Structures are given as structure tokens and as C-alpha cells.
Amino acid sequence: MKTMLDVITEKMKQAFLECGYDEGYAKVTLSNRPDLCEYQCNGAMAAAKAYKKKPIEIAQAVVEKLQNDPVFEHADAVMPGFINLKIGAGFLAGYMDQMKAGKKHGMDEVAQPQTVIVDYGGANVAKPLHVGHLRAAVIGEAIKRMGRFVGHTVIGDVHLGDWGLQMGLIIEELKDRQPDLPYFDESFSGEYPKEAPFTISELEEIYPAASAKSKVDEVFKERAQEATFKLQNGYAPYRAIWKHIMNVSLADLKKNYANLNVEFDLWKGESDAQPYIPGMIQKLIDMGLAYESQGALVVDIAEEGDTKELPPCIIRKSDGASLYATSDLATIVEREEDFHPDHYIYVVDKRQDLHFTQVFRVAKKSGIVPPERKMDFVGFGTMNGKDGKPFKTREGGVMRLEDLIAQITDAAYKRIMENRTVSEDEAKDTARLVGIAALKYGDLSNQATKDYVFDIDRFTSFEGNTGPYILYTIARINSILKKYEELSGTKEGGLIQAPETEPEKTLMLALARFSEVMLASFEELAPHKICAYIFELSNALNHFYHETKIISEENKDRQAGYISLVTLTRDVLTTCIDLLGFEAPERM
Secondary structure: OOOHHHHHHHHHHHHHHHOOOOHHHOOEEEOOOOOOOOEEEOHHHHHHHHHOOOHHHHHHHHHHHHOOOOOEEEEEEEOOOEEEEEEOHHHHHHHHHHHHHOHHHHOOOOOOOOEEEEEOOOOEOOOOOEHHHHHHHHHHHHHHHHHHHOOOEEEEEOOEEOOOHHHHHHHHHHHHHOOOOHHHOOOOOOOOOOOOOOOHHHHHHHHHHHHHHHHHOHHHHHHHHHHHHHHHOOOHHHHHHHHHHHHHHHHHHHHHHHHOOOOOOEOOEHHHHHHHHHHHHHHHHHOOOEEEEOOEEEEOOOOOOOOOOOOOEEEEOOOOOOOHHHHHHHHHHHHHHHHOOOEEEEEEEHHHHHHHHHHHHHHHHOOOOOOOOEEEEEEEOOEEOOOOOEOOOOOOOOOEHHHHHHHHHHHHHHHHHHOOOOOHHHHHHHHHHHHHHHHHHHHHOOOOOOOEEOOHHHHOOOOOOOHHHHHHHHHHHHHHHHHHHHHHOOOOOOOOOOOOOHHHHHHHHHHHOHHHHHHHHHHOOOHHHHHHHHHHHHHHHHHHHHHOOOOOOOOHHHHHHHHHHHHHHHHHHHHHHHHHOOOOOOOO
16 A cells, blocks of 8 residues: 555656656655645746746646546645645545555555664673663664564664673672682582572672772782683683573563563674684784784774774774674674674664774675675663753662663552542553553653653653653543444444544544654654654544544444544554554553
8 A cells, every 4th residue: 555645746746747847856745834735745946947937837737737636635836836735535534444454554564675683782791771771772672663564574682791801700709709619619520500609689789899899909800800711711610600690690681671571582692702703803804904003903994085083993902802893793793694684773872883883884894794784873862860961860870770660650650540540450550551651652752862851750741742641542542432332332433434624634644644654764763753653643633532522423424434533543553652662551
């Protein structure tokens, strides 16, 4: 099913061609003056220069070709040469019925599906998830779901930090606390225990203690570095401890990501890339790309046309250690072997912009990926407190993600109980859904690159541009449909009728934009565009609801059409919030 924009554009192209003008001038856009028209075409202005005519003459000729076309209610030429378009009511109603009957509300999937890797999450094992992990998880999850919806094969990878110095720090701290463990007995030759010598709570306390110690105890720091080196070189006792760390951490991470309604297809980390590093580095050397600079191995990435100086990418430090760039490049080598992706998307803090510029350029320069491979860095801003600084606890520390979720869920519960229409148990269940919607929508409704203020009172409000407002709109539709079923004895609506009022037509026009919004949102990697769309759609539905007697409508055909229209609205809203990673309760 063609998008509404495609339908109108094809009509405009045909009209321009029939008038003897190039169809390239027939570009149609949503009107920026909705008080005058619904769509507009400004092509006559540009065509006037090429054909040495007055813009209004061209516009009038094109408009003449559009008269009596059922797609348009009005097509008007306006000085100095604008073409204003209003959609025909009958055509619009038919378009709604096609959306209602069609798969994915009439959206055609992309013509050329791709394999896409979305790298998001970036959690470090042995550390709890905190608010700093929120945006990567929420934005990445939405992009993954959006990509799948439009027809791509999308693979989400958490890309864990599981191979750095923190492992050596944990091992040495564990050694100081429990020196009698078999991992520290060089004469031990049996099988290492299957049970971990620590719980997740103990592990989360061990790491910060070890990290603090390493900052004041140089000997301990050197021991941790040596332990990291031994681990990375396959020392069996430390590999056994590492496996315990991974198992305990992964179980906790999976639980906490699940609470956020975030799922990964791959739970790989930096450790998985290690086998690919030696061969990759040797290839860079053999190609003459990698050279020694002050003891380190580097690759130049500067290109002609750069507007600023870009430093070389360091792929091996002077002490022989690998860096994040080394690991990220090796991970690309692994992904190329395993998945042959067409497109890479990295969802990471925007302060990592230079890092990914370096990694992408080395990957293409060295042939790890072909030059045309699409590689996108979605750099996001910070979540700030009301003071404008990165969000902290009242004590000034970094807040755990599970505590943030609990806080916003509690706020949602209080809101629900203020308008108490449900039991306390139902309110608690509803509050979990509303809290996650408030948190995710509050984040995703902002353009990813921008910082935003975490305002729990605003985010949990049932009014305004918030997640709970969208859920409340869905609940309102469910209430209408329940009343209709009770009165009519059926859930089924009927054919959607031609709109008779402005609110009814506005709702239909908003619904008609669904396909183009979905396709554009993924193309631009912009979940905030879906948020803006469902806010507009919810406003249109609520305006229609207040201006229209749905349940008391006496014309049964028109009433059945209303029911189909609001059902379609609910289904579109439900689809959209699923893409954003949250769901709606039946009632609120």
C-alpha cells in the first residue's frame, strides 16, 4: 500500500508532465500552513526559472489537471505560485479502510532488506547498571525494533566490557579477602568449583573497593595489572574466576535489562574479540597502514577535506596492551565473519564521537569492511537533574537503574491512586507499565543528541507530551470500545465513512501518515519522530472524542465507522509504543 505522500506525489508528477514540465518539480510536503491546506507543492516556483514563465501560470496549469480527481477535495494555485492541496473525504475514508485491513496498518516493508547490527548497552560486568546506561539501552532498543518493523534483519548486541583492568582488580581483591581459595594455590591440580565464591551483591562491593585501593596502593595496582595480563593470556585459575564473574554478572544484567523491557540477541563482549586482534594488527602492519609512534602502534585516519585535525588511531600501546579501538575493530572483524552485515549502528555517548570516527575510518581504510559499508554513530546526550548537571542521587552518587525505575514506578502509582478507579493491586501492576512508559518516553521524545532534564513530576503527568498521556489515550479508546460492545453486542465496527467534521478528518489525516513516519524514523535513526507522531495522533483522537457523540450516535453505519476509526487509532498507537519499548494497560 502506497504512503499518502507517494499517492499525492504521483498525481502531482503526472500533472506536471501533462503540462510539459519536468516531474522533478512535483515534490509534495506536509503543509506548513494547516489553516490553509493539508499538503503543498512549491515546485512551480523553481520551474518558473527553468521555463521562463511566471510561477502562478505554471501552478494554475498544474492545478487544472488535478480538478475532478477524487484524491483531492481542493487543489488551488495561490500567488505567487504555491499549490495548496486538500485531500478528498471519500478517498481518505477508503485509505483508512485499506489501513485497517492491511498488514502493519498498510505499511509496505523496505524493498531491499538488510542485515543490521545495533551495538548498544555497553554495560561493564561486575558493576550494577546505573542511570548512565539508560539512554544507550532505551535508544538502542527502539532503533532495533524500528528496523525490524520496516523489514530489516536486525541483531542487537550488548557489547559487554568484560576484559579490562577491572577483572584484574577483582581477582586481586578476592585474593586478599579469600587467599585460601584454590584459584590462588599454585599447587592445586583438581577441578575448580562450579559455584562462584561470591554473590552479585558481594561482587558489586568488591569492585569499587578494589578500584579505590588501586588509586592509593601502587603495589596493588601493579598486581591487578599483572593479573589482567595473566587472565588475557589464558592463565587457567584466573579464567575460572572470570567465568564466575561473567555468570553471576550476566544473570543480574539480564534481569535488570528485562525490567527495562530491553532484550539483546547477542551477549558478547570485548573478550570475544580477543582472538581476532593479533591477525588484525598484523594485517594493518603488512598493509603499511600501522606504524610505530613513540613506542605505540598507530594508523593515520586524516582525510582530505577534514575541517579539523584528527589524531591517529592508537591500536596498540607502547607496553603492548590493546585499547578500546583495538577491541572495537576486532569486533567488526568477528561480525563480518559471522553476519556479513550491511549496516552498523553504534548507540553510545556522543563524547565518543572521535573514537568512532577513528574506528570507522580504520575499518574502511584497511578493508575490514568495504568503503561503501554504512556505519552510523548515534551519539546521545546526558540525562541531567533539574540543576542542569548529570543526574545524581540526593547524596551526589550515581543512581542505580533499578532504583530509578522504582522511583518513577512509585510516582506513577501515586498518580494512579489520586484518581482512584482501580484496586490497589491493579494500580501497582498498572504503575509498573506507566512508570516504564514515563521513563522511556521522557527519554525518547528528545532528539538523541540533546541533553535533557529528568523531571519525574512532568514525566509521570497524565497530561501533555508524556508517556502516561499516550497510555491514557489508549485506555480511553478501550473504554469506548467496551461500552460499544455492551450496548451493541458486537466488537466489530463497519466501513469508515467519509469525514463530516474537522476533528474527524484531522484524525484520519494523522493516521494516514503512519507509514511514512515509520519508514523515515528508522531511515533517520530518530525514535523522537515516533514520539512526536503519537503525541499528535493522541491529541487528534482526544479532540475527535470531545467533539463527537460516538456511543450516542443514532446513525448505526456512521457509529460503526467511528468504532473502526478509533480501533485503528488504538492499534496504530499500540504498534508505535511497542516500537518504543513499552506497553499499555487495559485501563488506567
